[in-house]
Amino acid sequence: MYGGLLADAGIRKATCEIGVNRGLSAIVVAALRAPGSPMTGIDTFGGPRDATSSGGMSGDEAAFRANVARFYADTSFLRVIAADSRAVAPSRVDGCSFFHIDGGHSADETRSDLALAAEATVEGGLVALDDYFNPSFPGVSEGTVHFLDERRGTLVPLAIGHNKVIFQCAPLAGDLNARFAERYPRVPRTRAVFDGADVLVFGSAVAPHVDVERSTPARLATRDVTLRADIRPRVRLLLASPGARIDLPLRLGNRSDIAFDWSDAPFGVSYQLYRPDGSVERYENARQYFMAPLEPGGDREMTLEVTAPLRPGDYLVHVDVVWEGICWLRERGSHAAVVPLQVR
Numbered sequence: 001m002y003g004g005l006l007a008d009a010g011i012r013k014a015t016c017e018i019g020v021n022r023g024l025s026a027i028v029v030a031a032l033r034a035p036g037s038p039m040t041g042i043d044t045f046g047g048p049r050d051a052t053s054s055g056g057m058s059g060d061e062a063a064f065r066a067n068v069a070r071f072y073a074d075t076s077f078l079r080v081i082a083a084d085s086r087a088v089a090p091s092r093v094d095g096c097s098f099f100h101i102d103g104g105h106s107a108d109e110t111r112s113d114l115a116l117a118a119e120a121t122v123e124g125g126l127v128a129l130d131d132y133f134n135p136s137f138p139g140v141s142e143g144t145v146h147f148l149d150e151r152r153g154t155l156v157p158l159a160i161g162h163n164k165v166i167f168q169c170a171p172l173a174g175d176l177n178a179r180f181a182e183r184y185p186r187v188p189r190t191r192a193v194f195d196g197a198d199v200l201v202f203g204s205a206v207a208p209h210v211d212v213e214r215s216t217p218a219r220l221a222t223r224d225v226t227l228r229a230d231i232r233p234r235v236r237l238l239l240a241s242p243g244a245r246i247d248l249p250l251r252l253g254n255r256s257d258i259a260f261d262w263s264d265a266p267f268g269v270s271y272q273l274y275r276p277d278g279s280v281e282r283y284e285n286a287r288q289y290f291m292a293p294l295e296p297g298g299d300r301e302m303t304l305e306v307t308a309p310l311r312p313g314d315y316l317v318h319v320d321v322v323w324e325g326i327c328w329l330r331e332r333g334s335h336a337a338v339v340p341l342q343v344r
């Protein structure tokens, strides 16, 4: 996503990856380089590493080269450095617009790899760091925090997603996140602050919005997702005493083109309480999540628990499906079901 925006800003050059292993992510990193520019792969390939290393896997140079060759007929762009990344001089990988770090996972290696990436990446270029949020490798976040403290302002956090953090090399070439919002208004993301910078956070909700077949390394093709719920309450009226919890049985149909399911952005059924004059009595209420997915076209009998207001009176219960962190479905053209509630 960001590679294309950067290319549009005229920043597309060489690329580099530390920790190529057998080439899975390297194949993508190679695709992000400018035509005619090199991609450098750094890996110990099973060579000696010291006791602070904690990468888990070890690579195999022959397998790496063979896997890259399966995707690129001409691999003359490939430069392989079979060494501990801490011993690699920045001059050997200079001028990168994209640098992926997935090598040793100790604090020392991470700190050193970030320093190498910061030296080797051009102004405005991107540095992606893997496993920052992986609890099995606390050294990655530890080393990153050390680096950010020592080299304040060198790498600025830009985005978080799928266990990775993407940094941009200062000085920044324009506001990439503002450009992202302009170009991809529908791609779901939330916001966070990391090391004092505003970052965009991408979760699994991104996947349905990406048209993989039509996307290229230079441009992300998005697709609109239809979101519709057919909500049919099984009662016409709810009666409750003040503060009571009552059941609202309903039949819910998924008329969207994606499943209602559980993820880091789960789908759930919930409701808002309105007063007869249209003002809000209580907007946020308990959710009932789809722990078992409801596939497109599927229907399910459900029971929503509604908590009545403490003040007696007449209310309206608006039942809708929520995609957490993204939207209520009625904001995307679906309809909430409305059931009157009398509190006496």
Ligand SMILES: C[S@@+](CC[C@H](N)C(=O)[O-])C[C@H]1O[C@@H](n2cnc3c(N)ncnc32)[C@H](O)[C@@H]1O
Residues within 6 Å of the ligand: 018, 019, 020, 021, 022, 023, 024, 025, 026, 042, 043, 044, 045, 046, 049, 053, 054, 055, 056, 057, 058, 059, 060, 083, 084, 085, 086, 102, 103, 104, 105, 109
């Ligand atoms: C998690 S694997 C990388 C996975 C790979 N990016 C992929 O897409 O499959 C980590 C790799 O980093 C390498 N590695 C570990 N410590 C390293 C170090 N200090 N310098 C260079 N490479 C290292 C390992 O040999 C291993 O191949």
